[in-house]
Amino acid sequence: MVEAAARRPPASSPSGPLAIRVRRFGEITKEVLRNPTTTIGLVIIASLLLMALMAPIITEANTPDAYQMPRDWGAINEPPGTPGHLLGTTSTGGDVLYGVVWGARTSLRLSVIVVGITMVVGTIMGSIAGFIGGKVDEIIMRLVDVLLAIPELIFALAIAAVLGPSFGNIIFALTVVFWVKYARIIRGQIIHVKHNEYVDSARVIGDSKLNIYRKDVLPNSVTPVVVQATLDMGNIVLVAATLSFIGLAEAGLAEWGVLVSEGQAGISAGRWWASTIPGAMVFLWALAFNLFGDGLRDVLDPRTEGR
């Protein structure tokens, strides 16, 4: 209560609806940045995204497919620092810098597509289960239980292996595996939220079920989904790198897992860079989103929020 009083804006402050919402967003941002580890995560994410977006500027795009590694057969196994190959080259003449930069772009594309689809599918399925309940809930949640019982890496591996080695199949496999988590989270939230009295209040007014879902139930249920999505932005790249490392992506793709796989044979010969640098990128990516996701959870946690 003391906290609520402290947060109350002074009477003279601008109080238009837009100003209020902007200020609330500002408050959340400020709270996120108060935690130094979250800030570190955010800074790393920003640099990685910047790198992905500026890939064609940093390195010249390969033709015809920019996501394929360019091969310079005249410069094999060059160490980092070589002119023209700042981070060295692989045993097949691939420029490591190109792989790092375009690999970030691949990772971004992958995680945005997978997180986007799984979040939407999971939210729809979980909402149907939680909001409608009864038999529909039973059917959806038993399916979710079955899918959750299979380890996600093994499951994705099986799907991708059956479909054949291609990066598109990895995306598909990850989508099939990752939506169930969202369904379970949102269902739990909705079942909790729909018993709130503000839902009953909306019913007493006579508002429609769809409006109650849209205005009362969903907005108060999505916070953990947003947090999970942030964490998954990192996890998905990690799992995808694992899958492409064992050869489930096309050879020669500018993707970190593929590069680690290509370079591993040279490690014993002292050519550490071809594997280690892309490996470090995977680590950095996953770490950054986990740091940021954890910080976001602390700020957005519905148990502490707004009270």
Next chain:
Amino acid sequence: MTNLRDDPVGAATRAEERPVITLRGVKKYFPVREGVLQQIVGHVRAVDGVSFEIRQGQTLGLVGESGCGKTTLGRCIAGLTDTTGGGIYFRLSEADRMFLDEMDAVGQDRQTSEQQAKVESIERAHRIDRLKGETWRTYRRNCQFVFQDAFSSLNPRHLVKDIVGRPLRVYKEASGTDLTERVVELLESVGLGRQHLYRYPHQFSGGQRQRISIARALALDPEFIVLDEPTSALDVSVQSQILNLLHKLQQDRGLTYLFITHDLGVVRLMSDEIVVMYVGEVMERAGAQELFASPRHPYTEALLAANPDLLEGDEEAEMRGLEGTVPDPARPPRGCKFHTRCPVATPRCGWEVDDAVAWLSDNSTILEGLGGVERSSDFESVLRFAEPGTAAEAESLLASAAIPDAMRAALVELDQDGPELRIRFEEVDRVRLEDVDVGHMTSCILHTSQADLDSRP
């Protein structure tokens, strides 16, 4: 402690007003499920046959301990929970109600087809679970609800303007600046103002939040509001402000209230008429003054005794406090539901085998030697003990002066045969509410004629 009502003894004159809400034998049972297959093993009788009506411009106070079904009943009336039996009617005329009562007494099989058609048309026009389309919307608009917890009843992500203006949006009554002005008017009518439009619920104190809830309930200019313990989460000083506000709004707008509370002081202040509920049933119903001046039910007396400052010179009543716990509504007591805790219970109040078993388990360890129970009815059972000696011991306990006199007097058969002990109590009908005075009803057999107390078994 005075009544806020300008016309406190006006229950008789108010009886002329038309009823807004009429309850006829309303029941709400919740299934109790058990086991892996979630089979229904019984029902919690949260509301078990409640009838009363709430008249235009009146406040009806609904009191009882927690768990007596008063909130469930309020939710049923507001259409938030469906009913298991009986009917809740909106704007049912006295004549129609009497017709329905008459037809219930006749029984559906023996009604003529014209009578059946009339019943059907009355139910379609007034029974809230059968209203459709425009008539349902009319009811929905005219019956609003104010919840106990004004924090959880306001969406934390909505601005006050959106919360209070939402009903107007739903019924497309206003939009844009018109909506804003209407919301400001509503806020001003509950003592808030324009400066509160663009704030979130968490920026307000408990009392202010309850004012926002009230403003929202008023938005559609309803006829009737269910107030579910609207002040019990508030400080005493804030409580009286909210009560005054509710009273003023009632005067200005001619509102009808159902005021649900466990606080007798509050209910006395606010109500024209009071209904006392216990384990899903109405125990007593009377005008507010009348109920406090001359309660005609031991349960009401016990509730009053728990608030000594409400008693009017009845020293003796202070001695009768409430003991024991509220019975399980999944297996409510027979006869009068209050007999298990009643300080003045008679042998005709519905003593049953469960009472004897409960007494034995509370006062001895004898039931540890119990092998099984063969129940032929609630009033008759055979208890089978492991040892004949234990059965004899149980018999002597139940025959002794240690058990309540009324229970012992109701015990018509107590036979020990080896390890078996047969217990039979006198069978008693369910008690009914009966008129004892003008506008005063009670179910207590001490005050009514439904049991012949002189012919003791």
